[in-house]
Amino acid sequence: MNTQVSLDLDVMLETQGLCKYWGGLKALDNISLQFYDKQLHGIVGPNGAGKSTLLNMLCGHYKPTQGSILHKGAAIEAIKSYAFARRGIGRSFQKTNIYPGATCLENCCVAVQRRMGGNFNFLRSRYTQKVLDEIATEALEKVGLGHRRNEVASHISYGEQRQLEIAMVLATSPEVLLLDEPMAGMGHEESQLIIELLKKLRREYCIVLVEHDMDAVFELSDQLTVMVDGQHLTTGSVDRVRDDPRVKEAYLGQGDEVF
Amino acid sequence: MDTSLFLVQLINGLQYGLLLFLIASGLTLVFGVMGILNLAHGSMYMVGAYLAWYFVEHTGSFALSAIISAVIALIIGVVVERTLIRQLYRRNHLDQVLLTIGMIFVFNALQSLLWGNDPLGVAVPAALSSAVPLTDVLEYPVYRIFVALLCIAIAVVMYFMINKTRLGMLIRAGESNREMVECLGIDIRQLYTIVFAIGVMLAAVAGVVAAPMSSIVPGMGEHILITCFVVVVIGGMGSIKGAFVAALLVGLVDTFASVLVPQMSSMMIYIVMAFILLIKPQGLFSS
Amino acid sequence: SQDSIKVGVMLPFSGVYGALGDATRNGMKMALQENAAQLHGRKIEYIEIDTEARPERAPEIASSLLSNSEADFIIGPVHSGVAMGMLKVLRGKDTVMIVPNAGAGPVTGPLCSPNVFRTSFSSWQPSYPMGKVALDKGYKKVVTMSWNYGMGKESLDAFEESFTAGGGEVVKKILVPFPKTEFQAYLSEIASINPDAVFVFFAGGGAVKFVKDYDALGLKGKIPLLGSGFLTEGTLEAQGNSAEGILTTLHYADTLDNDLNNKFRASYKEQFGKSSDIYAVQGYDTGLMIASAVNELKGDISDQKALIKALETTTVNSPRGDFTFSAAHNPVQNIYLRTVENGENKVLEIASPALADPGRGCKL
Amino acid sequence: MLFNKRTERYFIWVFFPLALLMPLFLAENTFFVSKLTSVMIFALFVMSLDYLVGRCGLITLGHAMFYGLGGYLFWMIAPEYEAVNFWVYTFYICTIAAAVALVIGFLVLRTSGIYMIMITLAFAQMAFYFFSDSIEFGGNDGLFIYVKPETSIFGLSFFDLDNPIHFYYLCLLSLFNTLVFFRVLIRSRFGRVVDAINENPGRTTALGYNIFMYRLMSYVIASALGAYAGYLFTLQYGFVNPSMMAWTTSGSALVMSILGGMGSIYGAILGTFAYEGLHYLLEHLTEYWMLFMGILIIAMVMIFKNGIAGYMEKLLEKRI
Amino acid sequence: MTKLLEVKGLHTYYDESHILHGVSFAIEPGQAVSLMGRNGMGKTTTLKSILGLVPPRSGHVIFQGEEISHLPTWQRMRKDIAYVPEGRGMFHNLTVREHLEMAARPNQKGEQNWTVERVLDTFPRLQERLTNLGTQLSGGEQQMLAIGRALVTNPDLLILDEATEGLAPLIRKEIWDVVRSIKESGISTLIVDKNIQVLKDLCDQHIVLVKGQVVFSAGSSQLMQSLDEVESYLGV
Ligand SMILES: Nc1ncnc2c1ncn2[C@@H]1O[C@H](COP(=O)(O)OP(=O)(O)OP(=O)(O)O)[C@@H](O)[C@H]1O
Ligand SMILES: Nc1ncnc2c1ncn2[C@@H]1O[C@H](COP(=O)(O)OP(=O)(O)OP(=O)(O)O)[C@@H](O)[C@H]1O
Ligand SMILES: [Mg+2]
Ligand SMILES: [Mg+2]
DSSP: OOTTSOTTSOEEEEEEEEEEEETTEEEEEEEEEEEETTOEEEEEOSTTSSHHHHHHHHTTSSOOSEEEEEETTEEOTTSOHHHHHHTTEEEOOSSOOSOTTSBHHHHHHHHHHHHHOOTTOSSSBTTSOHHHHHHHHHHHHHTTOGGGTTSBGGGSOHHHHHHHHHHHHHHTOOSEEEEESTTTTOOHHHHHHHHHHHHHHTTTSEEEEEOSOHHHHHHHOSEEEEEETTEEEEEEOHHHHHHOHHHIIIIIOSSSOOO | OOHHHHHHHHHHHHHHHHHHHHHHHHHIIIIIITOOOOTTHHHHHHHHHHHHHHHHHHHOOHHHHHHHHHHHHHHHHHHHHHHTGGGGTTSOHHHHHHHHHHHHHHHHHHHHHHHOSSOBOOOOOGGGOOEEEOSSSOEEEHHHHHHHHHHHHHHHHHHHHHHHSHHHHHHHHHHHOHHHHHHTTOOHHHHHHHHHHHHHHHHHHHHHHHGGGSOBOTTHHHHHHHHHHHHHHHHOTTOHHHHHHHHHHHHHHHHHHHHHOGGGHHHHHHHHHHHHHHHSTTOTTOO | OOOOEEEEEEEOOSSTTHHHHHHHHHHHHHHHHHTGGGGTTOOEEEEEEEOTTOGGGHHHHHHIIIIISOOSEEEOOSSHHHHHHHHHHHTTSSSEEEESSOOOGGGGTTTOOTTEEESSOOTHHHHHHHHHHHHHTTOOEEEEEEESSHHHHHHHHHHHHHHHHTTOEEEEEEEEOTTOOOOHHHHHHHHHHOOSEEEEEOOHHHHHHHHHHHHHTTOTTTSOEEEEGGGGSSOHHHHGGGGTTOEEEESOOTTOOSHHHHHHHHHHHHHHSSOOOHHHHHHHHHHHHHHHHHHHTTTOOOOHHHHHHHHHHOOBOOTTOOBEEOTTSOEEEEEEEEEEETTEEEEEEEEEEEEOOOOTTOOO | OOSOOHHHHHHHHHHHHHHHHHHHHHTTOHHHHHHHHHHHHHHHHHHHHHIIIIITOOOOSOTHHHHHHHHHHHHHHSOSSSOOBHHHHHHHHHHHHHHHHHHHHHHHTTSOHHHHHHHHHHHHHHHHHHHHHOGGGTGGGOEEOOOOOBOOBTTBOOOOTTSHHHHHHHHHHHHHHHHHHHHHHHHBHHHHHHHHHHHOHHHHHHTTOOHHHHHHHHHHHHHHHHHHHHHHHHHHHTEEOGGGGSHHHHHHHHHHHHHHOTTOSHHHHHHHHHHHHHHHHHHHHOTTHHHHHHHHHHHHHHHOBTHHHHHHHHHHHTTO | OOOSEEEEEEEEEETTEEEEEEEEEEEOTTOEEEEEOOTTSSHHHHHHHHHTSSOOSEEEEEETTEEOTTSOHHHHHHTTEEEEOTTOOOOTTSBHHHHHHHHOOOOTTSOOOOOHHHHHHHOHHHHHTTTSBGGGSOHHHHHHHHHHHHHTTOOSEEEEESTTTTOOHHHHHHHHHHHHHHHHTTOEEEEEOSOHHHHHHHOSEEEEEETTEEEEEEEHHHHHHTHHHHHHHHTO
C-alpha cells in the first residue's frame, strides 16, 4: 500500500474480492481496492481490462458476480442501482449519455433536481425555482459550457457533449465522482480545463478517474491502480507505478514517447 | 385424456403451431429482424388467400395460382416499400403504425370491392387430397402434412439466411444502424426493399397455403395479426429460432387449453405471454 | 305529394359480417321496389350506415338515425351486441325498429318494446325443433358445439331443451371462444367421444371452416352432423362437397316450392348475380312488412300507434311461407328440416309448423 | 406560462369558445350535440393515452381496458335503481381503476418497448375475454345501465345528465380540465423527470431516480383518467359492451393520438376530431368509406411529420 | 496525376444553422492528410459532407477525377472509401466476427489485402472476443473493431474520425503503426484527431478548420514553421 496516503483519511468506497464474469470471460477477477475521501484515484489499463466494468459496478449499474462493495463501511452491492446515486455516487459515461433533445441547462436541471427533492410534486412548475437554474448554470460554467447553456444538447459537438456529461455529474453534487474517460474526444484546451477542474475538485470529493490520457492521469492522481485483463496489477503512487516494469510492458510501452 | 387422444392433440398443437409460424414468418422478418412495424401484415395474409381463390377459379391449378399470387405479393411489397415505408425510416416508429393502419383500411376496401364479402373456399389440390387414418374416427389430411413440412422448410431456410449468410448479417446490421451499413458501401435501401417484399410475400404465401384449409372471409387478417405478434414477441425480437419455438408453444398451449380449460382458453395464450415476458422481459431467445 | 319515407339502415357492410349486411339490404330494397305500388306514391329514402359490427358504436349510430335523420323505420342489425346497443336508444321511441337478423333472445323477450319488431327469428326458434328431429333419427348421445356468445349459447340451449325433454343426452357442450376458427382440437375430442351425432351452431366464415374441417378430419360420414340452418346459409359454395348431407333446421330453405320463393330466387339471382340465402329473405320480408303497413295506412304513417297496429297484424307473404307476429313481435313461422344436396339446401319436411317463440320475459 | 406554445394557445382560444357556443347552433338537433359529446369523451381518453405514449414513452395497446373498466365498474358498484351522485362515483371509479392500474402497472412496467406493448395487450385481452365470456357481465352482448347519477355538490346541482346539452357541457368541462391537468403535470417537477425518463431512461437512473416509480405513477394517472372517460361514455347511452376493451379500441385511440401529434396533449383533441370527423363524413358519403379513410390516413402520415399539431406548429411557430 | 480526393467549396447546414463555409482541400494519392480543429469546428461535418451523410447545400466532391456529389453514400463508399465514424457505429445485434464478415470485400481492382484474418492478427484482442456482440465490447475494443471493419473493405482512402479516442497508449501506438503501414502500402488516409504531436510526423498535409473554414492548409514542413499559429487555432 502506498505510504504517501495518510491513514487518517476516510475510506469512502471499498471493494472486497469483486468479480464480474461474462459467461466464461472474467472481466473482473477478485479486485480489492480502497478509495479515499478527498483523493483522486486513477485507474488505467489496456483496453478491455475491466475498468469500465469496475465503474459500472461501483455505481450499481451491474451487479457483481461475487464480492462486495462498501460505501462508508456499509455493504451496498445489493441495493438498487438508482440508490447508488442517492448515496452520492455519481458517474459519467464513456459513451456519451445525455438527454439529446433537451437544452444543456435542462440536462443539468434534471441532475440538480434529484437532490433538491419535490420530484413527486405534480403541481409546482419546474421553472419557478431559480436556485435550480443557478446550480445547473454553475455546473455548466465549471466545465466551460456556460455559453452553450440554452443550446439543444444534440446540436453541440461531440467534444462539448463530453463536457456536458461531466457537468451533469457535478450537478448532482455527489460525494464520489466516477469518471469514465472524461477527456476522451475533447480538444486540448477543453482537456486542460477539465484537468484544472479536477485539480480543484479532488480535494473536495472522492474521485475515481479512468482515463487513457496519461499526461492527465499522471498529473492528477494521488493513487494509481493498474489493471490488466480483469486482474489487479498494482496500486501506488504515480511515480512508483510509472516505473514498474510490468506496467510498462502491459500498458505504457517501452518507448519514452507518450502518445 | 387417454394417450391416443393426447397424441392426437399433440399433433394438432404442433400442426397449428407450424401454421402460425408460417403466417408469422414474414412478420418475423419485417418486424423482428428489420424493425418495421407492419400492421398490414394480416391484410397481406388475407390478400394472399383471396388471390389464391381468384386464380384457382381462373386457372384451375392451385400450384400456378400460388406462384402468381406470390409474385403479385412481391410486387405489392416492392411498391409499398418504395413509395411509403421508405419515407418513414427516419421518423418515429409510431408513424409506421399509422401508415400501416391506413393500409389495412385500403386493403379491406379493395378486397370488398374486388371480391365481395361472401365467404369463399378453395378446394384442396387433388394431388394432396387424400388422408391418413389416425384413429377409428379421425383421419389426417395429407395436405396438412404437406403444409407442416413446408413450414419447417421455411423455418430452416430463414434461420440459415438470417443467421449464417452475409445477407442476413447485412439485414440485421441495417436494423441496428442503417447509416453505418451504407457507409460500408451497401445499398441498404435496395436491400430493405427486397427483404420487405419477401416478408410481404411470405404473408401472402401463408394466405395461399392456408386457403384450402380455412374459409376466406373479410377481416381474416386482423384476427391472425395479434397472434402473429404474440409469436414474434414471445420468441424474442429478431430471433427466427425464437419465433419458431414460440409458434409451436402457442399452438400447443392453445390446443391443450381448448380441451383442458375451455373456460379460459381464449385467455390462455395471453396469460402465457404475460408470464413469459414477466420472467424474461425480452422474450425467450433475445440476444 | 308527401315526403319520402326514411328508412335508416344499420347493417355491417364491411368485415366478417359484411356479406350478411349486403344480402339483407339487397333483399329489402328488392321487396320495396317490387311493391312500390303499395307505397301510395311515397318514395323511399335510404340512409345506410356501416355498423362495422361494433356494439360500442351502436347507440350513437342509432341516435343519429333517430334524431338527426329522423328516420321512420330503422332496420338493423345483424349482430346481437349491436342490437342491444340500438335497443338502448330506440326502445319506446317513436321510430319503428325492425331487426332483420340478430336473434338475441332479449330483443323479443325481456327487452321487448311496442316499436321493436323482428322479421328473422329468435335464436331459440331454428334450433329447438332439431331436438325432436335428432330423437326421431334415434340419436341418444349428442355433442353440442358453438361459439361462446349469446346467439350460440341460446341456440345450444334451445336444442338441448327439446332433445333432453325427449330423453336424449347432451354428453358434452363445447363452447369455442368467439371468433376463433381453429376447430381441430375440438374435433379430435369429439372423435374420441364418438357420439351418435353432433349439433352445432356456426355461421359465415366459421361455418365454412367448421364444415371443411369436419370433413377433412374424417368425421363426416362417421358421425352425423346436425346444425342450426345458418351452418349452410350463404356458405355452401365455399364449403363445396364437404357440406353435402348435413341436416339443419331453419325457417327457410332454398328449395321451398312456392311461387313466391321461386320468383324471389330468380329475380334475386338476376339482380345481384348470386344466389339468395336466408339473410336476403329476411331482408326481403322486412321490405314486405314495411310495404304492407304503408299500404294499409294508405301512405300516412304519421300515427305511430296505427303503424304499430298495422305491423302487428300483417301476415307477411314471405318466400319462407306466410308468417305472422307473436305478441312480442317475433315471427310465428314454420321451421323446416333441410339437407344439403348438390350445393342447395333442400327441404325434407316441416320440422315444426308455425312455431312461436315463447317470448319469455316479455310483458307486451 | 402553462400553455407554452403559441399554437396551443391559439387552438384553445378557437376550440373551447366554439365548443361552448356550439349547442346554441345545434339546439334543434340533439344528435350533433351527443355526437360531439361522444367525440369529446373519446378525446379525453385519447389524451390520457397521448400522455402515456407521447410524454412517458410507455406505449400501450391495452389502454382500452381501463376505458371499458370505467363502464363496467360503474355497473358493478352502482345500486340498480337508486339515485347516485356523479362526483362520488367519479371518485370511486377513478380510485378503483387507479388501484387496478397500480397492480397491472407493477407487472407490465418491468418490460419496455414492444414487449411492453404486447404485455399490456395481453392484460387487456384477458380482461376483454373475461367480460365477453362471462354471462354475469352480459357476455358479448353487453349490459344496460338504467341509473343516471345526479350531479349535486353540497346541494347545488348544475348539470342534469338526462339533458344532452347539460351532459355535453359536463364533458366539455372534463376535457378542458384534463387538458389543464396534463399541462400542469408536464410543467411540474414531476413532469421534468418524466420527460427525462422518456428521453434517456438509463441516464436518469444513473442520476439517482427510481424511474419505475415515475412510470408507475404516470401509468396510474393515465389509467384513472382513461377509466373516467369510459365512465362518461357509459353514462351517455347507459350501455357497456366488452368491445370497449377490444384491442381495436386501443388501436384507434393510438391512431388518433399519433394523428394529432404525439405528446402534444392538445393534439389528442385535434386527432380525435379529425379522425372521427372524417369517419363520420365518409361513412355518410359512401359505402366504401374505408378506402378513402385509408388513403387519407396514409396521406396524412406522409405530409405531417409530427401529426396535425406538429404541422400547425411548423406553420405558426416560425413567425415568432 | 489526378488528385485522389478534391473538395471544393462545401457549404453545409444543419437545418438553418450554417456549419461549413466553403471548405476546400485536396488529397494526393498515397498521402496521409490530417484534419484538425477544436471541438465543434466542423471536422465531422466535413467528413459527413464528403460521404453524403449530410448533403452539402453547395460544393463539389471529386474522387479520382470523378464528381461524386450526386451519388448516394453507398455508391461513394463503393469507390473504395472507408469510414471509421466518431462514436464507432457498432451494431448491437452482430458479433465481432459478423461485423468483419459482413463488411469484407475486395476493392474495385479486385485486390483483397486486408482479410478478416489479417485484422484479427493485427488486433489479437478482437480474436478473443469473436462471439461478443458489438455493444458488449469495451470502448477500446469497439474502436479496434471499427477500424478493422473499415480495413476489410480494402479502401483506397481511409477516413478516420477520432480513431484513437479511448485507446490505451500501447494500442494507440499500434494504431498509428497500422496507419503508417497503410500509408506505405499506398492507401491514402484522412485523419481527424486531436494529437498534433503524432499527426505532424505522420501526415504529409495538414488542414485546420476554424468555424467551418479552412484557416491553414499546408505540408509538414510548413506546419513546423508555423507551429505556433496552428497550435493557437487548436487551443493547445
Ligand atoms: N455486456 C457484456 N457482455 C459480455 N462481455 C462484456 C460485456 N461488457 C463488457 N464485456 C467484456 O468485458 C471486458 C472488460 O470490459 P470493460 O468495458 O470494462 O473494459 P475497459 O477496461 O473499460 O476497456 P476500455 O479502456 O477499452 O474502455 C471486455 O473484454 C469486454 O469485451
Ligand atoms: N445534428 C446536428 N444538428 C445541428 N447542429 C449540429 C449537429 N451536429 C453538429 N452540429 C453543430 O455543427 C458544428 C460542427 O460539429 P462537428 O461535429 O462537425 O464538430 P467537430 O469539429 O467534429 O467537433 P468534435 O471535435 O467535438 O467532434 C457544431 O457547432 C455543432 O454544434
Ligand atoms: Mg472502458
Ligand atoms: Mg467530430
